[in-house]
Amino acid sequence: MYLSVFLVIRMQKDTLQNKSQIQIVEAIKNNNEHVLQSLYLNNYKKIEYLVLNNNGSVEQAKDIFQEAYITVWKNIKNNRFIPKNETAINGYLYAISKNKWMDYLRSSKYKKSTSLDAFNYSIVEDNIEEAFTENSDYNQKLKLAMKAFKDLGKPCQELLSKFYFEKKSMVEIAKELLLDAASTRNKKYRCMQKLREIALKSN
Amino acid sequence: MNPNHSHISQQDFELIDRFLNKNLNKIEIANFEKRLLSDKTFNQNYKEQKLLSNAIEEQVLSNKLNHFHEKATSKVVSINNSPSSKYRKLAIAASIAIIIGLGGFWFYNQPTSNQKVFATYFKPDPGLATTMGTTTEYKFLDAMVDYKQGNYEKAIKKWEPLSKNNPTNDSINYFMGVANLANNDANSAIKYLIPVSKNEVSVFNKEANFYLGLAYLKIDNVELAKKYIIFSEVKIGKQIIADLEN
Numbered sequence: 001m002y003l004s005v006f007l008v009i010r011m012q013k014d015t016l017q018n019k020s021q022i023q024i025v026e027a028i029k030n031n032n033e034h035v036l037q038s039l040y041l042n043n044y045k046k047i048e049y050l051v052l053n054n055n056g057s058v059e060q061a062k063d064i065f066q067e068a069y070i071t072v073w074k075n076i077k078n079n080r081f082i083p084k085n086e087t088a089i090n091g092y093l094y095a096i097s098k099n100k101w102m103d104y105l106r107s108s109k110y111k112k113s114t115s116l117d118a119f120n121y122s123i124v125e126d127n128i129e130e131a132f133t134e135n136s137d138y139n140q141k142l143k144l145a146m147k148a149f150k151d152l153g154k155p156c157q158e159l160l161s162k163f164y165f166e167k168k169s170m171v172e173i174a175k176e177l178l179l180d181a182a183s184t185r186n187k188k189y190r191c192m193q194k195l196r197e198i199a200l201k202s203n
Numbered sequence: 204m205n206p207n208h209s210h211i212s213q214q215d216f217e218l219i220d221r222f223l224n225k226n227l228n229k230i231e232i233a234n235f236e237k238r239l240l241s242d243k244t245f246n247q248n249y250k251e252q253k254l255l256s257n258a259i260e261e262q263v264l265s266n267k268l269n270h271f272h273e274k275a276t277s278k279v280v281s282i283n284n285s286p287s288s289k290y291r292k293l294a295i296a297a298s299i300a301i302i303i304g305l306g307g308f309w310f311y312n313q314p315t316s317n318q319k320v321f322a323t324y325f326k327p328d329p330g331l332a333t334t335m336g337t338t339t340e341y342k343f344l345d346a347m348v349d350y351k352q353g354n355y356e357k358a359i360k361k362w363e364p365l366s367k368n369n370p371t372n373d374s375i376n377y378f379m380g381v382a383n384l385a386n387n388d389a390n391s392a393i394k395y396l397i398p399v400s401k402n403e404v405s406v407f408n409k410e411a412n413f414y415l416g417l418a419y420l421k422i423d424n425v426e427l428a429k430k431y432i433i434f435s436e437v438k439i440g441k442q443i444i445a446d447l448e449n
Contacts, residue, residue, distance in 0.1 A: 189217070
């Protein structure tokens with residue numbers, strides 16, 4: 001639905017170009033560092049421009065963009081958004097950032113200090129629903145678990161990050177950590193148990 | 204023992220990981236799903252583990268975003284998004300410098316050397332994202348599509364009426380400037396870029412100075428070219444100045 005909103009244009013050459021739709025989606029799902037970085041570098045300035053021209057600061061541009069970026073990443077990961085190509089991802093990221101910024105401008109926090117009429121350049125709302133609407137209970141648990149991960153010791157963080165984020169095999173991880181396969185498996189289990197305990201105890 | 208979360212055996216833990224990573228065969232998947240329905244504790248273990256693995260991914264990504272952000276903002280100006288072509292340009296510039304050096308006195312004094320430096324460093328701004336909005340915005344971005352495809356003349360024609368109605372709009376002036384320069388009309392480019400160069404709050408200010416410098420180079424006004432290129436604080440500017448002075 002929202003794809004029709006965007007014009008399909010040829011973008012300049014970069015890391016993502018020449019990748020097929022499946023390759024891009026798979027690369028994002030596998031957290032491919034180059035692809036994730038290109039996605040950030042190719043889009044951030046546009047959002048900064050949008051926010052700065054609509055009564056926002058550089059800090060706010062960063063926050064809004066990063067929130068939108070994570071939403072897009074989640075929606076691709078969960079097959080809630082299936083982009084046709086890189087341009088569609090860029091457009092989607094732009095639209096979500098724009099919506100988030102509009103939401104902020106409409107919020108009571110912002111209205112206290114400024115009136116919307118004060119704009120000399122107005123942004124128009126696109127009817128784009130954010131597909132990612134998980135319930136607040138889940139989100140609260142997720143936030144707690146994220147904080148718990150930050151509080152884990154470095155060795156556990158490193159091991160779990162290699163497995164769950166970088167999607168490396170246990171054989172690769174064992175090699176990198178100079179451990180044998182069985183100890184690596186045990187260590188991963190113990191680290192997750194520790195995380196489970198910190199993350200879920202307060203629920 | 205904490206009553207709020209269930210104990211999980213290492214075997215079940217690894218089984219759930221394999222399911223989440225899609226490393227189970229058809230039969231194993233069927234058994235796994237059956238167990239999710241019949242075994243309440245297993246079901247809870249599964250949900251918790253999925254939540255934890257999502258949390259790890261998101262937290263690691265959040266940390267990475269800050270690194271990406273530093274890269275996105277560390278360049279003084281992102282005139283060029285592609286590092287490989289930037290290096291290629293530097294290489295070309297270096298080879299031109301060598302040719303100039305070896306070519307002798309007569310070559311050094313050729314008026315075309317400014318044009319060579321210009322051709323080496325000029326690359327039009329990649330342009331803005333094209334989403335649809337108000338009518339004015341639509342017209343502006345419609346021309347942006349032409350601009351991005353390299354149809355500068357067409358883009359200029361479409362932007363001209365907008366420029367007349369919005370003579371102080373920095374976005375229109377900036378892109379009119381760059382499009383004119385790409386279209387080999389440096390004098391028109393200068394006319395549009397000067398107001399953006401003076402507008403210090405414009406997001407295009409630094410880029411406008413850079414292109415203004417290149418526009419002056421194009422018409423062989425080396426002094427003004429140097430002035431605006433230095434003023435733009437673009438990293439590659441030093442290289443250009445060095446090329447011009449060598």
